[in-house]
Amino acid sequence: MNSTKSKMTLLSLLGFSLLAAVHSSMVKNCHPGCHCEVESFGLFDSFSLTRVYCRELGPGTTMPIPIPLDTAHLDLSSNAIGPLTDSMFTGPGYTTLVSLDLSDNHITKVSPSALCKLRYLDTLDLSHNLLQSLPSSCFSGLPLGEVDLSHNSFQEFDMDVFSTKVNGEPVSVDLSHNHLVSVTSTLHGKVLHIQTLNLSANRLSSVPSLAGLPLRYLNLDGNPIKELKEGAFAHLKDLVYLSISGLKELQQIWPSSFKGLQTLQVLDLSNNPNLKTLTPAVFSGLESLLELNLTSSGITSLPTDMLAHLPSIRSIMLGRNIHCWRTQKQKQFHPQMGQVPHDEVLNCNKEGIVL
Ligand SMILES: *[C@@H]1O[C@H](CO)[C@@H](O)[C@H](O)[C@H]1NC(C)=O
Numbered sequence: 001m002n003s004t005k006s007k008m009t010l011l012s013l014l015g016f017s018l019l020a021a022v023h024s025s026m027v028k029n030c031h032p033g034c035h036c037e038v039e040s041f042g043l044f045d046s047f048s049l050t051r052v053y054c055r056e057l058g059p060g061t062t063m064p065i066p067i068p069l070d071t072a073h074l075d076l077s078s079n080a081i082g083p084l085t086d087s088m089f090t091g092p093g094y095t096t097l098v099s100l101d102l103s104d105n106h107i108t109k110v111s112p113s114a115l116c117k118l119r120y121l122d123t124l125d126l127s128h129n130l131l132q133s134l135p136s137s138c139f140s141g142l143p144l145g146e147v148d149l150s151h152n153s154f155q156e157f158d159m160d161v162f163s164t165k166v167n168g169e170p171v172s173v174d175l176s177h178n179h180l181v182s183v184t185s186t187l188h189g190k191v192l193h194i195q196t197l198n199l200s201a202n203r204l205s206s207v208p209s210l211a212g213l214p215l216r217y218l219n220l221d222g223n224p225i226k227e228l229k230e231g232a233f234a235h236l237k238d239l240v241y242l243s244i245s246g247l248k249e250l251q252q253i254w255p256s257s258f259k260g261l262q263t264l265q266v267l268d269l270s271n272n273p274n275l276k277t278l279t280p281a282v283f284s285g286l287e288s289l290l291e292l293n294l295t296s297s298g299i300t301s302l303p304t305d306m307l308a309h310l311p312s313i314r315s316i317m318l319g320r321n322i323h324c325w326r327t328q329k330q331k332q333f334h335p336q337m338g339q340v341p342h343d344e345v346l347n348c349n350k351e352g353i354v355l
């Protein structure tokens with residue numbers, strides 16, 4: 001009995017060490033300009049995670065910066081780092097990196113093998129640099145789940161650069177705020193596991209053809225696209241969320257532009273002031289659409305028969321604070337005909353929206 005009790009006391013004491021503990025003082029091999037944190041957890045602190053923050057190290061710093069063994073996260077942002085060379089991320093500690101932050105530097109080039117030793121790298125932040133291109137094999141052998149390439153100077157981008165990454169895990173790619181006029185994927189029948197693609201704030205004048213990418217989220221906000229043509233998204237049958245907002249030049253969406261988007265649930269067409277009319281056939285094929293956002297667009301009324309194309313729609317936002325819902329209008333019970341099938345109508349919190 002007594003021994004059971006003491007065992008339980010011991011177990012509850014051990015329970016405390018299951019909580020994570022963070023030590024930042026006595027990390028071995030922490031470079032003087034960096035701040036290192038070790039978070040340990042598990043019984044007897046058997047697992048640990050080292051984070052190393054080396055922002056703004058100042059001039060005269062030579063790379064590679066020595067980092068503790070088992071470093072998982074390394075922040076090298078804001079260090080005026082120029083081209084990435086083959087020797088910059090080598091040495092003890094680098095091979096275990098899970099995330100690497102290189103944002104806010106002066107990176108103009110990435111040498112083909114600069115990152116190839118980072119065999120566990122999941123998150124790579126190269127945002128706010130001066131990149132115009134990447135060598136085709138630069139992500140070769142990396143597992144990569146999230147890559148931020150926003151705020152660079154890319155004019156053209158070939159998504160194939162992700163085809164050499166290892167494992168079939170999905171990757172999320174941010175290419176917003178570049179100068180992109182073209183995005184291509186020249187895969188020959190192969191599938192690239194990119195699920196989230198952010199192309200907002202670029203110079204795309206048409207919807208890029210992204211065949212072969214099983215995208216679930218696509219953002220095309222703020223591009224100079226004037227019209228959406230029939231079948232523009234035909235290859236994106238897995239898309240769940242599509243944002244086409246803030247397109248100052250968008251004037252026309254042709255019928256069947258969204259054809260093929262059979263799993264799309266959210267369509268954001270807000271902030272498109274020059275988009276003035278929509279015919280019901282624009283919405284054909286959007287079988288799963290739940291939410292349509294037309295806030296601050298030029299659209300002031302909706303065609304009633306659009307509902308025929310939107311069997312799943314729940315909510316439409318229009319103008320400032322105008323919200324419409326689909327409701328079912330129950331027809332009167334008819335003694336001869338019995339219950340007449342109900343009609344679906346659009347109800348808005350303002351009169352005169354539905355034509
Ligand atoms: C896409 O990029 C825009 C602009 O940088 C940003 O506001 C938005 O949150 C991004 N979307 C996602 C899902 O990362």
Ligand SMILES: *[C@@H]1O[C@H](CO)[C@@H](O)[C@H](O)[C@H]1NC(C)=O
Binds near residue numbers: 245270295296
């Ligand atoms: C609709 O778009 C507006 C403007 O972009 C945004 O502020 C709002 O949050 C969106 N509404 C929904 C429900 O997504």
